Amino acid sequence: MKITYYGQNCFGFETENATILTDPFITGNDLAKDKIDIKSLNPDYIFLTHAHQDHTLDAETIAKQADAVIVSNYEIANHYADKGIETHPMNHGGSWEFDFGKVKYVNAIHTSSFPDGSYGGQPGGFIFSIDGKTIYMAGDTALTMDMKLIPLDFDLDLAILPIGDNFTMGIKDAVRASDFLECNKIVGCHYDTFGYIEIDHEGAEKAFSAVEKELTLLEIGGSLEL
Numbered sequence: 001m002k003i004t005y006y007g008q009n010c011f012g013f014e015t016e017n018a019t020i021l022t023d024p025f026i027t028g029n030d031l032a033k034d035k036i037d038i039k040s041l042n043p044d045y046i047f048l049t050h051a052h053q054d055h056t057l058d059a060e061t062i063a064k065q066a067d068a069v070i071v072s073n074y075e076i077a078n079h080y081a082d083k084g085i086e087t088h089p090m091n092h093g094g095s096w097e098f099d100f101g102k103v104k105y106v107n108a109i110h111t112s113s114f115p116d117g118s119y120g121g122q123p124g125g126f127i128f129s130i131d132g133k134t135i136y137m138a139g140d141t142a143l144t145m146d147m148k149l150i151p152l153d154f155d156l157d158l159a160i161l162p163i164g165d166n167f168t169m170g171i172k173d174a175v176r177a178s179d180f181l182e183c184n185k186i187v188g189c190h191y192d193t194f195g196y197i198e199i200d201h202e203g204a205e206k207a208f209s210a211v212e213k214e215l216t217l218l219e220i221g222g223s224l225e226l
Contacts, residue, residue: 001131001226003158005218006041007032008193009055009139011160015130018044018100022126022137023055024062029193032220038062045098048072049139050112051079051120054193060085071103075121079114092124101130106150108141110168133157133226136181140190143173147180156183158226162190163204163215164197171204175211184213187224191217 002014009023010032021043026032038058046059046068056076063070063085070080070087077089090096090105104127112120125139127150136150136159150156159181162168168190169177178186186208191199201217208215216224 001133002223003135003187003226004223005187005189005220006036007220009049009162009189011137011189012041012043013128013130013135015100018098020045020047020100020128021062021068022047023049023139024058025054025056026058028053028057031193035220039065042066043068044100046070047103047126047137048076049108049125049137050110050123051076051114052112052140053115055140056114073105073112073121073124075119076112079118079120090124092122101128103128106136107144107146108139109144110140110142127154129154135160135226136183138162138177140168143169143177143180145180147177150180151182156181158185158187159183160187160189163188164191164193164199166196168197171199171207175207175213178208178213179211185216186213187216187218 004012007029008025011022013020026036074089077087081087095104106125108123108125110123112123126137128135134154138161161174163174205215
């Protein structure tokens with residue numbers, strides 16, 4: 001599986017049977033907008049962790065150009081269904097077998113509203129079981145004891161964790177989250193996009209390596225193979 005980083009919380013997963021995009025915020029991201037052309041993105045599915053603009057800004061445009069299915073909580077799914085987009089609603093604790101693999105919707109501690117202030121349901125994260133690999137995308141979240149439940153059922157190959165602090169977990173809590181998750185391979189997200197969440201890259205990598213874990217900070221447009 002090829003995983004490509006498009007900035008903030010936006011990732012592309014190229015799987016055997018489908019292409020997945022998460023939390024598309026590109027045209028409003030000064031770090032990404034000149035590097036990524038959203039017209040080149042044609043996912044089969046778009047997964048949204050919550051309704052904040054820095055996770056949903058380009059969802060409608062990309063979904064319509066690609067005829068993609070938006071997957072999110074019930075409220076967000078209804079929001080996009082009203083715009084004529086095909087959706088799949090989920091809610092916390094639920095799982096669904098898609099044509100590319102299985103996905104479980106799990107808890108996150110954050111807020112969730114659309115830019116106009118309307119209710120965006122409760123935030124969440126996703127556990128993807130695809131092509132023999134298991135990936136946890138935490139979404140925007142604080143450190144939570146619920147993360148300890150995940151390794152009871154899943155042997156994670158990768159965890160995508162927010163590390164920018166201020167609005168989400170910072171580095172220290174992300175390291176602890178990796179312990180809760182029993183996962184040693186981490187990809188960072190939700191950092192550097194705004195002044196509030198700029199991080200010390202070298203310090204972050206050292207914090208994980210000090211406990212024999214690997215933190216990967218991908219360049220925008222960069223990718224890894226899992």
